[in-house]
Amino acid sequence: DKDLYQGNDFAGVVTGLAWTSVGGEILFIETSLSRGKGGLTLSGQLGDVMKESAVAALSYLKANADRLGIDYRIFNHYDLHVHVPAGAVPKDGPSAGVTMATSMASIFTQRRVKPFIAMTGEITLRGKVLPVGGVKEKILAARRAGVKEIILCVKNRKDVEEVPANYIKDLTFHYVDQVDEVLGIALLPEKVNNPMNFVFPDEKKEKEESGFVTMTV
Amino acid sequence: DKDLYQGNDFAGVVTGLAWTSVGGEILFIETSLSRGKGGLTLSGQLGDVMKESAVAALSYLKANADRLGIDYRIFNHYDLHVHVPAGAVPKDGPSAGVTMATSMASIFTQRRVKPFIAMTGEITLRGKVLPVGGVKEKILAARRAGVKEIILCVKNRKDVEEVPANYIKDLTFHYVDQVDEVLGIALLPEKVNNPMNFVFPDEKKEKEESGFVTMTV
Amino acid sequence: DKDLYQGNDFAGVVTGLAWTSVGGEILFIETSLSRGKGGLTLSGQLGDVMKESAVAALSYLKANADRLGIDYRIFNHYDLHVHVPAGAVPKDGPSAGVTMATSMASIFTQRRVKPFIAMTGEITLRGKVLPVGGVKEKILAARRAGVKEIILCVKNRKDVEEVPANYIKDLTFHYVDQVDEVLGIALLPEKVNNPMNFVFPDEKKEKEESGFVTMTV
Amino acid sequence: DKDLYQGNDFAGVVTGLAWTSVGGEILFIETSLSRGKGGLTLSGQLGDVMKESAVAALSYLKANADRLGIDYRIFNHYDLHVHVPAGAVPKDGPSAGVTMATSMASIFTQRRVKPFIAMTGEITLRGKVLPVGGVKEKILAARRAGVKEIILCVKNRKDVEEVPANYIKDLTFHYVDQVDEVLGIALLPEKVNNPMNFVFPDEKKEKEESGFVTMTV
Amino acid sequence: DKDLYQGNDFAGVVTGLAWTSVGGEILFIETSLSRGKGGLTLSGQLGDVMKESAVAALSYLKANADRLGIDYRIFNHYDLHVHVPAGAVPKDGPSAGVTMATSMASIFTQRRVKPFIAMTGEITLRGKVLPVGGVKEKILAARRAGVKEIILCVKNRKDVEEVPANYIKDLTFHYVDQVDEVLGIALLPEKVNNPMNFVFPDEKKEKEESGFVTMTV
Amino acid sequence: DKDLYQGNDFAGVVTGLAWTSVGGEILFIETSLSRGKGGLTLSGQLGDVMKESAVAALSYLKANADRLGIDYRIFNHYDLHVHVPAGAVPKDGPSAGVTMATSMASIFTQRRVKPFIAMTGEITLRGKVLPVGGVKEKILAARRAGVKEIILCVKNRKDVEEVPANYIKDLTFHYVDQVDEVLGIALLPEKVNNPMNFVFPDEKKEKEESGFVTMTV
């Protein structure tokens, strides 16, 4: 049931690939923003490692906001919620890192996620993508769900090459080394339909009040 | 005793359906608002999964407040309390998600809940309704309690079709895919008697002080 | 020793009825207010369910403050402490709900508690009173302690009717469905001797500063 | 060693009586104030019940500050620390309640503690003193340490009467029902040598800024 | 290795004496200050009792700041960190109390610690020094490390007298009853080389803004 | 895979040496800064001792900011995140202390880390470097990964001398006693390419508003 591909029509919904004791599965990382003060909520019975993954993804996006086209004020004036259905299924591990980062980048930029794409890979704080396990099982699950493109760490290429060719002939693989490559592939340049209108304190007033200046150390 | 239908005369009281080791049961999700600063209290011996369900329901309503006719200022100037009697009975699982969302939407909009309706279904952060278990037992419990309409995930239709027809001949079923459909069915357009008067900081002053402007990214 | 009735001369001291493995007992819910910022302290080795009970009682009073004649500013400018002696005896369960609500309402309004009255019953967030167990044992304990009136949920009437008539001939029973009925019975219209003088920030100044207005949604 | 009476020359040092598996013992409750924002620190490996005891004592003093001659501003502008040596010995139970209250009242008023006095008794939030166990053992320990007066709950009188007369012929007993009686006996009217000079924000300014008014509800 | 005496050239580094299952050892209490808001960090795998010891030492210094020549503003405008190497070795117990207090007093006053001195003793909130165990083993460890003077509680004198005279003929012992005596012995009147320059908000402005006045209660 | 040397092109990425039950390994400490309020996030399944190590490293840099050329305002206006991949591998122990300190110093100063260098050593709060275990295994791991220079505590020199000469003939060893020496060796004077532009509140305004002055105690 949850293995059916459900489309990526919303900002902040990205397809990941999980590997459990009973085989591969697709999962959906959902991210939403609501007006607030920079809070972060993680739900879906996520384990410690997966939570740290989400926090690292957020730190990466914050530290590289300008370059990635993210309005920094969102981090201060909105709350972020990351949820991974199904709500009762415990989930853990670092392999959803790239999916978390893509989901967050989509909601922050309101850019549309490329359809029929899935991904798996650990990320580090400097944006490096690390290889993960269970690649064969994840590929089979993605294929069953109608996924057409898969993003993986370049170091997982050897695992793909061990999958019989006829299983993967309809799939396109993207091998990456950096989160930025993932975002370039998975996020389309266009915005979703009905993008959020972000609301911030009056820019001019804020500048007057807090008087920020830019300095190079 | 607690299986008796008790009416839905208050804003924020919605009937859910639970499935325990001893069969199906109805339960009431109660929600109240009091002046505060956006706090959230959950009570009734709720487990982790059910708490995350409530938080996801709230995030959904916050992220879609404008579209759903909810005054965003309530989130900042009121505290929300969600309680599920009976207070001593531990409860868990994601299936009260739609009920939580409906209860909160009712208190935020002060719209009356449709009488004799019950519901069960997991929700996700983007407002998708997911199927749940124990449908047959839940239907029987709802019927015993005098419920006349039941809202379920469209993927639970097959479970309803397995219930002998004479058990369900008096019941109307609504099959949904999105929380918005649930709210459209379960919340009447009219307000409850004696609706709350929400009190906010003076709008004009607030605008002057914080100077919010709306921008499209 | 603690089964002796001790009078109800202070605002915020209300007699409840507990049921333990060794029979029924009376207990005293004590509530005090001191200048602060809306904090809540619960003590007396209270278990999770009993703590949630206290929080639900407070939410009910906050959400219905105007109707109940409670000055809302007390919630923001005072700290509330609820204590249940004896301090070393662990206590739990939802049945002190009505007692908690009455104790808090008494301290907030400074209304005198009716003498020789005791009560037991769970409350819900919308103010409904639910039935509890151990009614026979609780009645016997109340009688031993000199209690003359007892408030119970209407659904506990059948439990009272099973108690031999000669045990209860001196007792008056009040059967209720709503917390408001409890407060109407247990709180006298007059204030306690030497009622607290609540101190608030200057009303006019506050209005100027925060500029609250009332709106109907 | 720690059973030697050490004098009560400092504000906030009061002698209590403990009862352990190896007999009675005296203990010293020490309280200190330092400029801060109303924080409370409890140390000395205190158990849950004893911590709740301290919090109840503080709530009692706050709620009755005016009547007890305590400047309310101390609660907002100072941090309170209660410590019970020896630091490595776990301690628990409610019987230090009166000692805690007396120690705090002494530091708040800077009144000198009566010399050669000790006490034991649970307190409740409304200032009632409840009886405790181990009275015989506690009396013997007090006597060994040079204590000359002991404050007890009136309900502990019967326990004293069971102690052979020659053991207690040199001791004066005070039987009390209320914390206020304890304070009246144990705190001398005079201040300690070199009392603390409390420092508060400028009273006139504060009144202007926060504009407090007194109202009777 | 860690038993070698390392000099006391920095403010806030003081030598303590520990007693473990394998004998006595010296340890170093390190304290540092950095600009902040009065935070306290304790590290070095310290147990509950040792942490409470540090908090009591700090409360003592705060409550007696004026008398001890400590600028009270440091407590509000700096964060204090206390660390006890080696970082992986769990440590507990109250006997480092005097060492903690001396280390903190040194960093707050920037006074130099006397060279070749070590100490051990519990402290209480009113500054009393209590005796500790393992005195013989601690003395031997101090001697091996090159320590020349040791500060102990006066009640530990009898333990020193049991150590064979030839083991301690090169050592000077200071027997104390109060923390103030410890500080008088262990802290030299002169400042360390390159003392910290404490930075505070403009004194005149602060006075204007917060308008503090001194009152005697 | 993770044993391959990956270059040190980013500020805040420093190579450490770990010792596990299966031998030595290199690991990368990654540090990032994003605009915030002085928060600290530690991730990578770090144990208590390793977390305390990070906090001690940060306290050292804060307490010595001026001398180390770190703009103190970064501590107040940025959040620091330290991550140690791989995210699912639990890590503990104090030996990454020097690596943590170097990684943080690099991100705070934006100075480039020397290429092909690795390090291991505990640090203390006053900046002392302590010896660690597993030196032989760590050296072999560093060599396999292409490391050319290794920084160690001077007290680990004897451990290096026990490694057969032909294993270490291509390696340069730096023996240090203080963190400052580590930073002097591992951080190049030049900045990384595209250094961060730190953004602070307007210096002039800030000075006016908070009015800081420098005083020597």
Ligand SMILES: [Ca+2]
């Ligand atoms: Ca873990």
Ligand SMILES: [Ca+2]
């Ligand atoms: Ca994944």
Ligand SMILES: [Ca+2]
């Ligand atoms: Ca869980």
Ligand SMILES: [Ca+2]
């Ligand atoms: Ca349900």
Ligand SMILES: [Ca+2]
């Ligand atoms: Ca529980």
Ligand SMILES: [Ca+2]
């Ligand atoms: Ca009760």
Ligand SMILES: [Ca+2]
């Ligand atoms: Ca407990």
Ligand SMILES: [Ca+2]
């Ligand atoms: Ca006692």
Ligand SMILES: [Ca+2]
């Ligand atoms: Ca403990």
Ligand SMILES: [Ca+2]
């Ligand atoms: Ca020591």
Ligand SMILES: [Ca+2]
């Ligand atoms: Ca630990």
Ligand SMILES: [Ca+2]
């Ligand atoms: Ca290392």
